[in-house]
Amino acid sequence: MQFDYITLDWESIWWSLMMAYGVLILCVIGIVISENRNPLKALGWIMALLLFPVGGIILYFIFGRSIRNVRMISRRNRRRLLKLENTLPLPKLDKGLSAENRQRIRLAYNIGGANLYTGNQIKIFNNGERHFEELFDDLRHARSYINLQFYIIANDSLGRRLRDILVERAQAGVKVRVIYDYIGSFDARRLDFFRRMKENGVEVHSFFRLSFPSHVNRVNWRNHRKVVVIDGNVGYIGGMNVADRYVRGTGRGKWRDTAARISGPGVAALQYNFAVDWKFMGQPLLCDPVSGIPDGVKDCMRGVTLQMLASGPNDRWGNMTLLFYKAISTARRRIWLQTPYFLPSDGLLKALESVSLAGVDVRVMMPMSADSKILTYASHSYIEECLLAGVKIYLYEAGMLHSKVMIVDDDFSTLGSTNFDFRSMEHNFEENVLLYSAEANEALTRGFEADASECKRLKLADWNRRSRATRAFESLCRLLSPIL
Numbered sequence: 368m369q370f371d372y373i374t375l376d377w378e379s380i381w382w383s384l385m386m387a388y389g390v391l392i393l394c395v396i397g398i399v400i401s402e403n404r405n406p407l408k409a410l411g412w413i414m415a416l417l418l419f420p421v422g423g424i425i426l427y428f429i430f431g432r433s434i435r436n437v438r439m440i441s442r443r444n445r446r447r448l449l450k451l452e453n454t455l456p457l458p459k460l461d462k463g464l465s466a467e468n469r470q471r472i473r474l475a476y477n478i479g480g481a482n483l484y485t486g487n488q489i490k491i492f493n494n495g496e497r498h499f500e501e502l503f504d505d506l507r508h509a510r511s512y513i514n515l516q517f518y519i520i521a522n523d524s525l526g527r528r529l530r531d532i533l534v535e536r537a538q539a540g541v542k543v544r545v546i547y548d549y550i551g552s553f554d555a556r557r558l559d560f561f562r563r564m565k566e567n568g569v570e571v572h573s574f575f576r577l578s579f580p581s582h583v584n585r586v587n588w589r590n591h592r593k594v595v596v597i598d599g600n601v602g603y604i605g606g607m608n609v610a611d612r613y614v615r616g617t618g619r620g621k622w623r624d625t626a627a628r629i630s631g632p633g634v635a636a637l638q639y640n641f642a643v644d645w646k647f648m649g650q651p652l653l654c655d656p657v658s659g660i661p662d663g664v665k666d667c668m669r670g671v672t673l674q675m676l677a678s679g680p681n682d683r684w685g686n687m688t689l690l691f692y693k694a695i696s697t698a699r700r701r702i703w704l705q706t707p708y709f710l711p712s713d714g715l716l717k718a719l720e721s722v723s724l725a726g727v728d729v730r731v732m733m734p735m736s737a738d739s740k741i742l743t744y745a746s747h748s749y750i751e752e753c754l755l756a757g758v759k760i761y762l763y764e765a766g767m768l769h770s771k772v773m774i775v776d777d778d779f780s781t782l783g784s785t786n787f788d789f790r791s792m793e794h795n796f797e798e799n800v801l802l803y804s805a806e807a808n809e810a811l812t813r814g815f816e817a818d819a820s821e822c823k824r825l826k827l828a829d830w831n832r833r834s835r836a837t838r839a840f841e842s843l844c845r846l847l848s849p850i851l
């Protein structure tokens with residue numbers, strides 16, 4: 368019997384594999400170029416693919432893919448949801464609004480479908496304890512439904528208090544729905560924190576659940592929103608997650624944040640954006656009723672005009688980036704900004720510097736030390752050029768400043784979940800309330816000034832005394848800022 372032996376030409380196989388791999392690299396580079404993204408960012412990915420082919424491809428498909436223009440909800444379902452809203456047609460804008468606010472309103476409407484609502488009641492919280500006491504009291508009085516979403520719901524005493532209230536309301540017949548972020552609430556999810564809710568009738572779903580390898584690319588797109596809607600006439604929005612540190616602080620001091628309670632027509636926008644997220648996760652379309660009637664709570668601002676602007680990595684325009692740019696570029700007298708992480712894009716940084724050099728009072732407040740060393744150093748790398756442009760920089764020394772607030776002139780302000788950084792404006796799903804109210808500006812101004820008393824205001828000469836090693840590390844961290 369005669370056997371034929373196959374001789375493998377390993378050199379030919381090697382070159383064939385290299386050619387196939389080269390074609391794959393070129394295809395991925397073609398995808399990067401075709402997305403028409405920021406040239407420097409695209410060049411960075413191309414260099415990574417060429418210098419580190421295997422790792423570059425893996426990292427690109429995990430962190431680099433764009434979902435720009437991906438629709439979260441069909442046009443048909445969007446029309447059905449919008450029928451629930453009672454809005455003010457833009458052509459009938461109050462003549463008392465400034466020309467600058469008219470521009471901001473139209474921009475938010477055109478880029479994000481942010482309808483305008485008048486006659487709202489607003490209460491602003493600069494204190495986590497007061498915020499959660501009022502929120503929990505409103506939840507206990509829910510009669511029809513509760514729609515709640517947070518980036519972080521922690522398995523601690525505050526998180527368990529929330530869970531107990533939601534379970535009790537669900538057992539009483541209230542429809543309770545919860546969205547938590549799969550990454551942000553990792554510890555609670557890992558410890559089966561949400562199981563008791565599910566076992567007692569609460570509908571609980573994680574946003575962008577990860578699974579390997581099919582959905583590993585979702586890790587970079589997180590839902591950072593903090594929103595509650597109760598019975599269609601009370602809503603909450605802001606920067607506070609559900610964790611003990613927002614009430615008790617940490618060993619390093621306070622955990623300072625800002626949130627708002629809203630009652631009136633504007634709650635419809637919070638409900639709409641929650642319903643979009645709910646549908647996006649494959650759940651039934653929500654058509655919960657929205658009353659639009661203020662509840663008459665004490666100690667609140669009345670007659671407030673507002674919009675709700677949602678943003679995400681699927682935005683066509685980059686909603687929050689454009690909104691911030693418009694707010695800054697049209698400021699006449701002042702821009703006061705609070706953010707835990709100050710990592711602006713080149714465009715936003717130049718906008719701040721240009722209005723400051725033109726005589727506008729620009730103040731930026733950030734933590735002396737944030738909850739991430741890398742983010743702290745990256746944020747500090749922008750300080751020197753801001754000081755050179757006349758921007759006043761305040762470093763919060765009483766703990767962690769987690770507030771996300773912008774105050775412009777005397778009649779426009781915004782607060783919500785959006786940090787002044789790349790991640791919030793390019794990768795996260797965020798939501799802010801836009802307030803066209805002198806009274807709201809006054810309330811936020813009082814909070815800013817109170818915080819300023821616990822800050823160190825920087826002087827350029829003092830800041831320039833940093834060591835060369837510190838400057839070098841800041842510059843290194845800044846290089847990472849687009850992906851932090």
